[in-house]
Amino acid sequence: MGYSWKAISRQLIQVGIVILLIFLLAGAARAQATPAATPAAPAPGVTPEHITQLDQGVAAAQSSADNAWMLASAALVLLMTGPGLALFYGGLVRQKNMLALMMQSFAMMAWVTVLWALVGYSLCFGSGTVIGGFEHAFLRGVGIAPNPDYSGTVPQLTFMVYQLMFAIITPALITGATAERMKFSGTVVFVTLWFLVVYAPLAHMVWGKGGFLNAAGGGRFPTLDFAGGTVVHISSGVSALVCALYLGKRTGYPKMPMPPHSMMLSFIGACLLWVGWFGFNAGSALASNGLASSAFVATHFGAAAAVVGWSAAEWLKNGKVSALGAISGAVAGLVAITPAAGFVGPMPALAIGLTAGVGCFLMVTRVKAFFGYDDALDAFGIHGAGGTIGAILTGVFATRSINPIFHDVAGKSMRVGWIDGHWQQVGNQLAGVLIAWGFAAIGTIALLKITDSLTGVRVSEEEESQGLDITQHGEEAYNLER
Amino acid sequence: MGYSWKAISRQLIQVGIVILLIFLLAGAARAQATPAATPAAPAPGVTPEHITQLDQGVAAAQSSADNAWMLASAALVLLMTGPGLALFYGGLVRQKNMLALMMQSFAMMAWVTVLWALVGYSLCFGSGTVIGGFEHAFLRGVGIAPNPDYSGTVPQLTFMVYQLMFAIITPALITGATAERMKFSGTVVFVTLWFLVVYAPLAHMVWGKGGFLNAAGGGRFPTLDFAGGTVVHISSGVSALVCALYLGKRTGYPKMPMPPHSMMLSFIGACLLWVGWFGFNAGSALASNGLASSAFVATHFGAAAAVVGWSAAEWLKNGKVSALGAISGAVAGLVAITPAAGFVGPMPALAIGLTAGVGCFLMVTRVKAFFGYDDALDAFGIHGAGGTIGAILTGVFATRSINPIFHDVAGKSMRVGWIDGHWQQVGNQLAGVLIAWGFAAIGTIALLKITDSLTGVRVSEEEESQGLDITQHGEEAYNLER
Amino acid sequence: MGYSWKAISRQLIQVGIVILLIFLLAGAARAQATPAATPAAPAPGVTPEHITQLDQGVAAAQSSADNAWMLASAALVLLMTGPGLALFYGGLVRQKNMLALMMQSFAMMAWVTVLWALVGYSLCFGSGTVIGGFEHAFLRGVGIAPNPDYSGTVPQLTFMVYQLMFAIITPALITGATAERMKFSGTVVFVTLWFLVVYAPLAHMVWGKGGFLNAAGGGRFPTLDFAGGTVVHISSGVSALVCALYLGKRTGYPKMPMPPHSMMLSFIGACLLWVGWFGFNAGSALASNGLASSAFVATHFGAAAAVVGWSAAEWLKNGKVSALGAISGAVAGLVAITPAAGFVGPMPALAIGLTAGVGCFLMVTRVKAFFGYDDALDAFGIHGAGGTIGAILTGVFATRSINPIFHDVAGKSMRVGWIDGHWQQVGNQLAGVLIAWGFAAIGTIALLKITDSLTGVRVSEEEESQGLDITQHGEEAYNLER
Amino acid sequence: MKKIEATIQPSRFESVKEALLEAGIEGMTLIEVRGHGRQRGHTESYRGREYSVDLLPKVKIEMVVPDALLDTAVAIIVKSAKTGQIGDGKVFISNVDEAIRIRNEERGEGAL
Amino acid sequence: MKKIEATIQPSRFESVKEALLEAGIEGMTLIEVRGHGRQRGHTESYRGREYSVDLLPKVKIEMVVPDALLDTAVAIIVKSAKTGQIGDGKVFISNVDEAIRIRNEERGEGAL
């Protein structure tokens, strides 16, 4: 039997191949047949109607073109959280806590989405100085028509879902600091509150219609934040630090060795973060135009230079370049270039990346060790620090030749960053940074206290030693035996 | 030696950094230099020729825009099968069968492609009531010109390869039910037959020119199936159930514990499925328009709500939320929203997802246990059940404000789903579902018998206990020692 | 406590669900409300100004459309290197060398990027017969305006970063031959030199303005290489062989068994390579047009047919189809179709893939064993051999009905490949191949000697047995215990 | 006290464990090992390179039992581990001088 | 010479190791095992299927010591492995006839 089918199958396949080859030649012969036509054009005619048609045709084509890139970008940004960040963090913890880390990211993909649909989008992108109103609750009035306040060409649905992806990854970043000791229930409750009380207002102030830090919208303190250095990375990074302090150290830290259980997973995660970040930064042009290309390049250059920076620092210190160092550097560079991506040229992007790579290396290896807090996976060391570095350097390197965002009353473009001679912008950036730091820190403390009283935030010591996978989720990541 | 090169390298790198920095500043200084021009416009002139040129220009731009999204979507859908589904399934089985599961998905990527090129595309999208003809065999006449029957703007080559990706994943889904005990040779033979005898006709009936379930093409029973709830998920899910019953239980099931050998892999797989599904559903708009955006949003919302639904059910039952539950919920939601994606708004999408999450949870935990069949990885419990739920709810929530698919003779758009007041559509959906169920079930039984007589379908008990990786493929997934 | 929060949470969630459902219905009811407007058109008027506006609008829309696809393609090509190739290679080596392999790919992502920004792009795409000049050093003059020499529609920044992704993966491919025994420092130094001395000239000759192999640019020996069969795969594959010979065998090879430590990782890697390759080949159309679709299809078909070819050969030899065989076949097919993708129809693509699958199978199993060199991961056996097969078959199957690349003085399109009756093209292809082989081989030997004198190329035997992860990077890939 | 070391087929472990528990024998330690003996292995092939795998996955049970329980324990293990085919494995018995329960430092057979 | 086999809680291993090293006891071999005894396990659930996991991860230390060192070594292990809770594990002591250091074929206690 074992033999007979083998025999049969081999014959089948031999016959198959012969037939296949015949087919191919047959087909190949026909290949030229394929006509190379293009869609026929309607009969011309120089009538106003026809011109109107053309106007609409152009608008529609432009909209489709931008939409193609924005939908791809939205997908890329989701890829950053799942599996990107989930793997990056999951690989860095000990095996017994790995599913827990992944679940915390995955939970955001689901739960923040629901919050977003109900009120989140409205709070972030409705109108108001500090926070949006309820005009878009349940996504009321969010359809395929563009929302001119934010993007003239793509359907508002696209803008809405694209922004949602940012709201998903931001709280997920915090879980890097609370890793290996925070309750799942506590995480869910805390994130729900944090999203409404910290993220929504901050996103609105910087990006929302009427937000008082909104540079494009002419806010009081025009803070340049192209893709979320302040809104996403500083807010999550600073909140992460507060969480780490509030939760306290993991049992055994720092005495007990806690090496990453799988550098391989973190490596995959970092690569997916890098790739996804193109959607994050270049997508923030909200169109498929030259600015998107420019931001794409800046993003890639920032990441690359930061890898070089971090690795060089490591080499000088240890005489070795580690994979963990390289991927951490990449993330640091991507964080730092985020606010700058759409404002700086390729060479400044390299400079920003290099600075962030070295800067975050020092944060993670020196500063953290000095203060001794347990920011388990360096959410603050990389996102908080990198975001801050990036925000300030954006003020330095932003240039109108890339993005003429400021105009005088006459609509003439004005100088943007220090490199343009507008050194005051560095001040504006600092203002934005300080507000974000303060707002995130205070909000987080308050919400942690509330969460603590509701569900508690930290698992019992026994649960911690058994691991969160089993105690919080009743599963194990690997069941290799049997 | 070991020292000397270290020394050299360090110096090299130090020098390198200095040089680099100088370069950067040099470059940075030049950054503004970059001109921000846009392509020069040809000299104007209000001639009919020029207008014709413009007409063609608009058509070309529109085509390119839609093509950009469709090519990206095709790539995303392939990503769903490999590595997406391969990982999702591969992680759920025991280690000794993991490569076998991955190979079954990978084989589809290769083998179904060849079948598709030779006759598959023609059978699915040629014209006919029940199945297409051979007019496109060897892709005859499939070129860069659009095929107006299916998509007015993108090259037919794009449409062809995009649809191919659906034909690849559908049979791959079935392997979730036959897991850990079906012969590789049997799988290949069965799939070949199943693709020609079950998938091709079904795809044609629902989507093909003249298909009698084709809603857009005015079929007898207009079944709404935007992206394949019936064609892909019901067909594969029901066939999966039949296969599971025909093959019988895995040795030791259900007594012996068979936990997933790597939740981590299944998690990655699920995330990639989610991301890839944007291409699956939003790509089914066959254009980069508002409908694509709407489908994109519905897809994401359906998945998110289903995670919440499944997890909530699990929490109420076990007091814990598991990663396996969360990712299973996501897939269930994605399945259920598939037929609805291009017909429903965001809020109904949430409702559909929530229902599917809870529904599939009950299928997998209760119903399966009750009947005791061994649908190893719940291909039926999730794709069959989820697809059915989705198909019916599509009849409930479909609305012309999203997709005015039905028109009266005067071309005026008519009410679509129950929510529009057209409750009869639920009936049409049921008709489609029943036909798909019956067709898939009967076809599968027949083809299993044929396959069994050709190569056999089930491995020997000894091969089963040794594992399919070694016995079917002569490999092991991991060789960590040595 | 443990209980109380559970209780609370359950109630919370129950309440939550109820509220949610209410919201959903509320929202669902509103769904229709969503208006389905499209952007309003400006008031018409048949003025020359308006026509000029339209001309610009069309150009802008076309540019955005092409840019959308090109940015997505650039992201896909980066995905090929990280995590794609890193996983494909990382899984094939022994556990103790896995991070080292991944790091070698990752290092390219960072370091080659920096080189590219400083001089690389200019050397490849400046003007000159053998190599470009320094006109674009520091990306001088590389902005959002298209570079008409290479792509009429997309910003030069897009073209620049897209081409960079090719420069990243090419040297990474070589590391498959030097695996498990080459120093990290040596790798970095060698690659730096190789990129400048081998890659840059070769890329320029084949693709650069004035390059004497440039078919599109009317070079002396017009070599058809759509997406890099010669520039990427032959160059890296041949250099890989030279490296393998220079480094010598791994200690214990071939006596000691060295099975892949994780087929699973290699499988994921291969799938990502396949998906990413759509950006690599279809992106090489540098636009989102019909040619891109055609290349996309050819790419997929080539890969699929090669899987069938390799697997069939394996089945006939061993009576089994292995996962490693299947994924190796896929890569071989993708390599071989690379130069042909934009010149051949679907059926010839199948033929090319099938040939490459069988051909590379023989290379890897027979030829390598016969000569006994240690091309550890078959970088030469697959990329060198597959690239050569592809380059020659391109001369056979290229047809003007797909890509009318040759024109006579009158601009009339001329016959392209043998299938068009222009058998001489096979000669041109051979010329290109030979030049590439010779150039890569000689350059590589010289650079290896230089590197050897600088940092040394091979690790000590003890380091080799301990593994490169620990000795080169001071890390381990997995720390599963504890 | 005697130490029992039983190297068995992984697929039999569950039933051996259950049989022991039924007999009230609770304490045991499990080790995953690979074994070589009469049982033939299989060959694997990676890109044409063939490896004969002659070390097969086995499970080793270690348990220390009071002399009184020795025969029962051995009998149970042999009975429930047996399939009658080559590769079933071995049971080795050796002497143990002393046993200590770490928790309460109890010594001797009482510590088991 | 005596062989000490100690099955302990993984979380205690680091401190046991350090205590031994401080006492100048260098040679030891570590094995990851799973153990069953009085200590209760936990249940896991996958898609509604529940598994009770009653084999818990433990670490087994094997060391051969000169008779003179036996009591010290055992005392150190017990002391630093103890948490006082069920599951702390056991120490077994048995006799070893001969020891050989492969490097220089030295035999007897000198080889340890």
Add this chain to the structure above:
Amino acid sequence: MKKIEATIQPSRFESVKEALLEAGIEGMTLIEVRGHGRQRGHTESYRGREYSVDLLPKVKIEMVVPDALLDTAVAIIVKSAKTGQIGDGKVFISNVDEAIRIRNEERGEGAL
């Protein structure tokens, strides 16, 4: 019957195995362990945190042999495992009271 427990360098295992098979000694069980002894380990660094890894991967071979074969077996192992460098490992020999082949319940040296 005697039990041989040899802890050796993983890289030497293949040759030890082959030497034993040539000598007609078929039965052995292999365990992956980590060992501590005179051999120095290495340090790893993750984001600036340094760990000194002093438990090194070793392979432990367990085999029970008839008294007659003991010396041959030990000699073979020592010979083919030796590299002469610190870390080569140890061989321990102890007594085994009884051996049973599960397949056919054969006892004594015949069961090996």
